[in-house]
Amino acid sequence: MTVLMKNKKKILFIKNLYQNPKFITNDIDILSKEYSVKLLNFKSRKNAFIIFSLMYQFIYLLFNIWKFDLIYIWFADYLSFYPVIFSKLFSKKSIICAGGYEATYIPEINMGVFTNASLSKSVRAFCVRYSLKNCTYILPVDETLIEHTNNYIYSDTPGKAPLKDGIKEFIPGIKTEFRTMYLGYDSELFKKPGNIAKEKSVVSAGLIVNDDEFRRKGFDLLINAAKQLPDVKFVLIGFNDENLDKHKNNVSSNVELHKIVPYSKLIEEYCRAKVYAQFSLFEGMPSSICEAMLCECVPVGSTVNGIPKIIDGCGFIAEKRSMVEIVDTIEKAINAEEALGKKSREHIMKLFSYKNREDALIKLTRSILS
Numbered sequence: 001m002t003v004l005m006k007n008k009k010k011i012l013f014i015k016n017l018y019q020n021p022k023f024i025t026n027d028i029d030i031l032s033k034e035y036s037v038k039l040l041n042f043k044s045r046k047n048a049f050i051i052f053s054l055m056y057q058f059i060y061l062l063f064n065i066w067k068f069d070l071i072y073i074w075f076a077d078y079l080s081f082y083p084v085i086f087s088k089l090f091s092k093k094s095i096i097c098a099g100g101y102e103a104t105y106i107p108e109i110n111m112g113v114f115t116n117a118s119l120s121k122s123v124r125a126f127c128v129r130y131s132l133k134n135c136t137y138i139l140p141v142d143e144t145l146i147e148h149t150n151n152y153i154y155s156d157t158p159g160k161a162p163l164k165d166g167i168k169e170f171i172p173g174i175k176t177e178f179r180t181m182y183l184g185y186d187s188e189l190f191k192k193p194g195n196i197a198k199e200k201s202v203v204s205a206g207l208i209v210n211d212d213e214f215r216r217k218g219f220d221l222l223i224n225a226a227k228q229l230p231d232v233k234f235v236l237i238g239f240n241d242e243n244l245d246k247h248k249n250n251v252s253s254n255v256e257l258h259k260i261v262p263y264s265k266l267i268e269e270y271c272r273a274k275v276y277a278q279f280s281l282f283e284g285m286p287s288s289i290c291e292a293m294l295c296e297c298v299p300v301g302s303t304v305n306g307i308p309k310i311i312d313g314c315g316f317i318a319e320k321r322s323m324v325e326i327v328d329t330i331e332k333a334i335n336a337e338e339a340l341g342k343k344s345r346e347h348i349m350k351l352f353s354y355k356n357r358e359d360a361l362i363k364l365t366r367s368i369l370s
Contacts (some may be wrong), residue, residue: 008034008035008036009034009035009036009069009070009369010035010036010037010038010067010068010069010070011031011035011036011037011038011068011069011070011071011072011365012038012040012064012065012068012070012071012072012083013027013028013031013037013038013039013040013072013073013074014040014041014042014071014072014073014074014079014080014083015039015041015042015073015074015075015079016041016042016043016044016074016075016077016079017041017042017043017044018043018044019074019075021287022185022186022263022287023141023183023184023287024074026183026184026186026354026357027072027074027097027357027361030357030358030361030362031072031361031365033362034362034365034366035069035070035365038068040057040060042057042078042079044077044078044079050078053078053079054078054081054082057079057082057083058082061082061083061086062086065086065087065089065090065092066090068092069092069093069369070092070093070094070095070365070368070369071083071084071086071087071092071093071094071095072094072095072097073094073095073096073097073131073135074096074097074099075096075097075098075099075101075102076096076098076102076113076127076128076131076132077101077102077113077124077127077128077131078124078127080096080127080128080131080135081127081130081131084096084130084131084134084135085130085134087135087136088134093136093137093368093369094135094136094137095135095136095137095138095139095364095368096131096132096135096137096138096139097139097140097141097181098132098138098139098140098141098145098167098284099141099145099284099285100141100145100282100283100284100305101113102128102132102167103140103145103146103148103165103166103167103170103284104163104165104166104170104282105165105170106153106163106165106216106281106282109212109213109215109216109281109282110212111212111216111281111282112165113125113128114128114170129170129171132167132171132174132176133171133174133175133176134176135176136176136177136368137176137177137178137179137364137368138167138176138177138178138179139178139179139180139181139364140167140178140180140181140284141180141181141182141183141284141285141306142180142182142284142285142305142306142309143180144166144284144305144306145166145167145284145305146166146167146168146178146180147166147167147168147169148164148165148166148169148305149162149163149164150162150163150164150165150281150282150304150305151303151319152281152302152303152304152318152319152320152321153281153282153304153321155319155320155321155322156320156321156322165282179364181357181360181361181364182285182351182352182356182357183285183287183290183352183357184352184353184354184355184356184357184358185287185290185291185294185348185352185353185354186354187294187345187348187349187353187354189263189267190267190270190291190292190294190295191294191295192270192271192295192296192345193271196271196272197272198272198273198274198296198338198341199233199272199273199274200231200232200233200274200334201232201233201234201235201272201273201274201275202222202232202233202234202235202273202274202275202276202277202300202330202333202334203234203235203236203237203269203270203272203273203275203276203277203292203297204217204218204219204222204234204235204236204237204276204277204278204288205236205237205238205266205269205288205292206219206237206238206288207238207260208236208238208239208240208243209240209242209243210243211243214243214247215281216280216281216282217278217279217280218277218278218279218280218281218302219236221279221321221323221326222234222236222277222279222326223236223247223250223251223252223255224323224326225323225326225327225330226251226252226254226255227252228323228327229254229327229330229331229334230252230254231254232254232330232334233254233255233256234254234255234256235255235256235258235269235273236255236256236257236258237258237260237261237266237269238258238259238260238261239257239258239259239260240259240260241259244257244258244259266291267291267295270291270292270294270295270297271295271296273292273297274297274298274333274334274341275297275298275299275300275330275333275334276288276289276292276293276297276298276299276300277299277300277301277330278299278300278301278302278307279300279301279302279318279321279326280301280302280304280307281302281304281321282304282305283304283305283306283307284305284306285305285306285310286306286307286310289301289307289310289311290310290348290352293310293314293341293344293345293347293348294344294345294348294349295345296338296341296342296344296345297341297344298314298315298316298333298336298340298341298344299311299314299315299316299333299344300315300316300317300318300329300330300332300333301315301317301318302317302318302321303317303318303319310348310352312347313343313347314340314343314344314347315329315333315336315340315344316328316329316332316333317329
């Protein structure tokens with residue numbers, strides 16, 4: 001056993017210390033089945049932490065990069081800059097998983113990295129561009145993160161052109177190889193027990209830490225829709241303390257606002273709700289809608305990035321950012337047959353299973369490391 005462990009290929013797995021969603025921890029679990037995986041976290045909440053983390057990362061890589069066969073990084077950002085530099089210097093392969101933030105810039109909601117609005121933002125954009133141009137592979141979670149036209153985001157603004165984004169839009173001529181790799185979900189973890197009945201309710205979840213995220217996730221639209229659908233309960237999950245206090249007194253009586261909750265509570269809410277709503281302005285491949293569909297929610301969403309592919313005949317799409325369309329899609333989903341929720345579960349199990357992600361990731365890393 002000791003000999004086998006010594007012969008295992010070694011992967012350095014780099015992520016933000018404060019980002020631990022299932023899709024990142026799933027990759028750690030998948031890679032650990034076949035490789036020896038070392039986790040290197042990066043603190044990036046404040047500039048002082050970023051500078052300290054960059055210094056620590058530089059020293060760690062200087063003395064340890066030779067030990068690893070592959071560098072695996074979740075998101076292009078400050079945290080990917082030194083790992084990609086050292087990978088090139090020491091002839092190591094490097095992978096960056098792209099989730100969305102490194103594929104756009106939307107000034108109205110302060111979304112994305114490709115802006116020179118300040119010195120720190122210029123440095124960040126430089127780090128992202130260098131990382132993506134010089135890593136071995138980019139693994140976007142959806143094809144639209146490579147090239148995309150967002151026709152939804154400005155559809156309520158007369159005369160404004162659609163938003164063109166995607167990595168190739170911001171890094172013209174990029175030569176790095178792209179391998180789209182969808183996220184995967186555990187259908188046994190996200191599963192509605194037979195004794196739980198669906199309620200006449202709509203659920204939506206996101207990490208709501210500021211007004212920009214509140215609007216990006218479409219929570220403003222859902223609060224307005226609730227006023228027009230008083231007999232439907234709306235459950236919005238993921239507020240930090242500040243934003244919960246800010247919004248809790250400005251919603252109708254049929255709206256429940258919740259803080260960030262444990263996965264067990266989130267799954268419980270998915271299982272109860274008839275409908276899951278994702279009227280985002282921008283997304284990569286939103287995990288919450290896939291998780292909710294596994295719990296037999298009928299999905300409704302905007303025609304943005306990976307959302308139409310996820311819903312794909314199992315729910316209803318709003319083509320424009322209009323309250324008429326938002327309310328209409330929600331009503332259709334609320335009144336849909338229960339069989340549509342079961343179809344949603346089967347759709348995610350087929351196209352976006354944990355096993356699919358596992359097989360694709362192991363196949364790629366084996367080809368790189370063979």
